Amino acid sequence: MTALALARKWRPRDFSTLVGQEHVVKALTHALDQQRLHHAWLFTGTRGVGKTTISRILAKALNCTGADGQGQMTSQPCGKCPACTEIDAGRYVDYIEMDAASNRGVDDMAQLLEKAMYAPSSARFKVYMIDEVHMLTGHAFNAMLKTLEEPPPHVKFILATTDPQKIPVTVLSRCLQFNLKQMPVPSIVEHLEKILESEQVKSEIGALRILAKAAQGSMRDALSLTDQAIAYAAGPVSESAVRAMLGTLDETYLIQILDALRTGDGGALIAISDEMAARSSSFSLALQDLASLLQKIAVGQTVPSAVLDDWPEATEVRRLASQFNKEDIQLYYQIAITSRPDLSLAPDEQTGFTMALLRMLAFKPGDGSGSVKSSQTPRAGGTSISSAAKAAAAPKVAAATAPATPAPSAPQPTAPKSSPVTYNSEDPDWQSWMKALPVRGLLQQLAFQTELQKWNEQGDSVKATVIVGMPQLASKENVSRLQEALSNHIGKSVTILIETGKASHSIAAVEAKIKQEKQEGAEESIANDDFVKTIQAEFGATVVPGSIRPIQ
Structure with missing residues (x-):
């Protein structure tokens, strides 16, 4: 005899056994208990969240007559009367389920409505789903x-749909609408535990978590995957068996990837990718799981208390949150989610996955040294300083300020490590320093938005009071990193104090003013050009607004 699928065998038979839709259950049970019933309900939600199940339970509640045949409409169907048993068996003549995907025409609807005029054969209500x-x-x-x-x-009438946007508003306005939620992972795990215990199948909690995540909010999908896992494992449903079945990645691989990114070890990243290929892991799911882990790390950096102790990876999340910059995590997350669609364009999935990891390494924020492997020292606030970037800072400053020259045909000797710059403490060249600092990304934007107001130097320490054109850039972390970069550059301990005001002489403000003047000059030149004037006069031509660009 063929075994009944778990999704059918364990379909809820009443409201009390329904999982994850408490808001719908509460509204329907109150309506049934108070006898305040609408004539049409609309249930919306993704596949496998209980739309058809709730419809059948509601139909039983409307038509239940109790075990003795004398019962009234109730929110707790008895499960023993003819209405309850026949609806469960799918043969109740007054409960009609119609699939609109295959009966979608006006003739099908007219036939249904014509039959609706007749009284039910034995039920209290004729229910159309x-x-x-x-x-x-x-x-x-x-x-x-x-x-x-x-x-x-x-x-x-009971209507169900996975796409309510396609239903006319004239229909929506005639129904009570209930939006069924996707099942949260903990609820699915708890339900699977109960079912497998009743089925006398041993399981590991880690395996159930993986199945719940793979179901993506659908209880029916979770039960179908559990059926598959039982058959695949041929014994206890273990985490290793479920991972092998789904092609998902072990969390340890994800941790190894992030540790390799932290240390800049490109060789380790390639080795991990090769090992994943040998295990036939799904690289698309790997990027999905990596993005999920990065999101948890970002949460841990912003709201540490939000990292829950019952997370299997909670310890590693807290450790990585303290070892990475927030900028790094945000960048890695963006690359992970944008690289998944690119896997289909790559020569093969492993190549696409490996390039995504190397892209994370190549575009690391705040490190313009171009080196692949560098040691980093963590410091307060989760930020880190690349020692390779420190060593390369002086040559980069010299390269940024020197005039451009043609590339020589023979290799040139490496520039020696420079000492901190010498300067006139009475007239510090703030703009030149900001341009020369070896910073990138948001930190460079902050530097370019600053304007020096006061320079108070006392021995080996300096207090610099500045105005920032974009105050939202001047976070505590960014100001601290800018202080450190400037201290390394001039060889003195610098404390930056932020004041409010308009930074009219910052690098950004000066460049914006120059750009505006060039734009105005270009527009004036076009407006005064004799040829342009002739074209406008003879043909009624006009200059398209915004189309003029100054020559760079």
Whole structure:
């Protein structure tokens, strides 16, 4: 005899066994208990969240007569009367399930509505359940509007859809609408534990978490995957078996990837990718799991208390949150999610995955040294200083300020490590320093938005009071990093104090003013050009606004 699928065997038979839709259960049970029933309900939600199940339970609640045959409408169907047992078996004559995907025309709807006029054969209500109702044609919707608004007293309509946006508002306004939520992972795990215990199948909690995540909010998908896992494992449902079945990645691989990114070890990244290929892991799921882990790390950096102790990876999340810059995590997350669609364009998935990891390494914020492997020293606030970047800072400053020259044909000797710059403490060249600092990204933007107001030097320490054109850039972390970069550059300990005001002489403000003057000059030159004037006069031509650009 063929075994019944778990999704069918463990389908909830009443509201008390329904999982994850408490808001819908509460509203329906109150309506049934108070006898305040609408004539049409609309259940919306993704696949496998309980739309059809709730429809059947509601139909039983409307028609239940109790075990003795004398019961009334109830929010707790008995499960023993003819109405309850026959609806569960799918043969109750007064409960009609219609699939709108295959019966979507106006003729199908007209036939249904014609039968609705007749009284139920034995039930209290004749219940019509129309699944995937958004698939009906426009004429079919129009045909049902009047009956849906004022049906016969013995008729109830239950509509279900995965795409409510395609349902006309004229239909929506005639129904009570309930949006069924996707099942949270903890609820799925708890439900699977109970089912497997009843089925006398041993399981590991880690395996159930993986199945719950793979189900993506669908309880039916979770049960189908559990069926598959039981068959695959041929014994206890273990985490290793489920990972092998789904091709998901062990969390230890993800931790190894992030540790390799932290140390700049490109060789380790390639080795991890090769090992994943040898295990036939899904690289698309690997990027998905990596993005999920990075999101948890970002949460841990911003709200440490949000990292829950019952997370399997909680210890590693806290450790990595303290060892990475916030900018690094944000960049890695962006690369992970944008690289998944690119896997189909790569020569093969492993190549695409490896390039995504190397891209994370190549575009690391705040490190313009171009080196692949560098040692980093963590410091307060989760930031880090690359020792390779420190060593290369002086040559980069010299390169930034020197005039451009043609590349020599023979290799040139490496520039020696320079000492901190010498300067006139009475007239510090703030703009030149900001341009020469070896910083990138948001930190460079902050440097370019600053304007020096006061320079108070006392021995080996300096207090610099500045105005910032964009105050939102001047976070505590960014100011601290700018202080450190400037201290390394001039050889003195610098404390930067932020004041409010308008930075009219910052690098950004000066460059913006120069750009505006060039733009105005270009527009004036075009407006005064004799040829342009002739074209405008003879042909009625006009200059397209915004199309003029100054010559760089």
